[in-house]
Amino acid sequence: MGQRLRHVPPQEGRRRDLSDAADTGAAAGAATDDEAIREKGRLLFAGPWGFRRACRAMAELPEIGPPEFAFAGRSNVGKSSLINGLTGRKLAHASNTPGRTQTLNIFSRDDLLGFEDPGPTLVDMPGYGYAKAPKAEVAAWTALVFDYLRGRPSLRRVYLLVDARHGLKPVDLEAMKALDEAAVSYQAVLTKADKIGAAAGREVLSKTADALRRRPAAYPEVLLTSAEKGEGMAELRAAIARLVG
Numbered sequence: 001m002g003q004r005l006r007h008v009p010p011q012e013g014r015r016r017d018l019s020d021a022a023d024t025g026a027a028a029g030a031a032t033d034d035e036a037i038r039e040k041g042r043l044l045f046a047g048p049w050g051f052r053r054a055c056r057a058m059a060e061l062p063e064i065g066p067p068e069f070a071f072a073g074r075s076n077v078g079k080s081s082l083i084n085g086l087t088g089r090k091l092a093h094a095s096n097t098p099g100r101t102q103t104l105n106i107f108s109r110d111d112l113l114g115f116e117d118p119g120p121t122l123v124d125m126p127g128y129g130y131a132k133a134p135k136a137e138v139a140a141w142t143a144l145v146f147d148y149l150r151g152r153p154s155l156r157r158v159y160l161l162v163d164a165r166h167g168l169k170p171v172d173l174e175a176m177k178a179l180d181e182a183a184v185s186y187q188a189v190l191t192k193a194d195k196i197g198a199a200a201g202r203e204v205l206s207k208t209a210d211a212l213r214r215r216p217a218a219y220p221e222v223l224l225t226s227a228e229k230g231e232g233m234a235e236l237r238a239a240i241a242r243l244v245g
């Protein structure tokens with residue numbers, strides 16, 4: 001299943017092979033570590049998550065503190081559904097009408113509120129690519145989003161969602177350019193995997209990874225997910241858990 005869900009770039013595979021040859025104990029250790037991170041991710045998202053606030057301006061954001069993970073992508077790509085899939089709750093408003101979320105919507109663990117470590121924060125971002133004014137598409141991705149991307153030291157990673165049926169679109173490349181320029185670490189997440197077959201899934205994974213290879217702020221590994229079927233949720237939870245430290 002790991003094969004279908006993740007594309008591991010060849011150079012990483014090679015590195016792993018070398019270290020395996022040098023020390024098989026290290027490989028066993030890595031497998032245990034993987035399991036531990038998956039379990040950490042499972043626990044992180046098994047807890048009660050809740051909606052904190054919808055922000056229309058930087059001043060409305062919570063104080064800088066816990067690590068933030070933002071979900072970006074074209075309208076209707078499945079950002080809200082993915083947040084719901086990760087948390088197993090109907091937290092974010094998913095809809096058939098594109099262009100709905102115009103605020104930064106903040107989610108965190110209810111049970112950790114007020115604790116020294118309140119756990120990570122998830123941020124559902126306004127979608128881009130729907131604006132009727134075609135030229136201003138990414139500009140219409142609002143000043144707020146750019147202010148947030150450039151000026152939020154606690155932003156740990158942006159998950160850039162891409163519809164697995166369509167792959168990267170020009171407007172996604174514009175968003176990636178903005179993220180590269182802001183030096184914000186981002187990872188591509190393919191959505192709606194249930195709408196394509198396994199072979200098409202592998203193809204879009206490798207194509208997307210190829211396109212990301214030369215982007216300075218892009219994480220090389222691409223994830224394939226279906227919020228509808230739960231595919232890739234454990235991997236994404238683990239990826240977040242790994243970054244939380």
Ligand SMILES: Nc1nc2c(ncn2[C@@H]2O[C@H](COP(=O)(O)OP(=O)(O)O)[C@@H](O)[C@H]2O)c(=O)[nH]1
Pocket residue numbers: 073074075076077078079080081082093094095096098099127191192193194195225226227228229
């Ligand atoms: N088949 C399928 N549909 C999905 C999936 N994720 C989202 N959708 C649908 O795509 C539409 C847009 O989803 P939404 O989460 O609101 O997208 P957003 O605009 O990016 O937040 C809704 O009709 C969802 O039900 C998925 O994994 N599989």
Ligand SMILES: [Mg+2]
Pocket residue numbers: 079080081093094095100101124
């Ligand atoms: Mg949404």
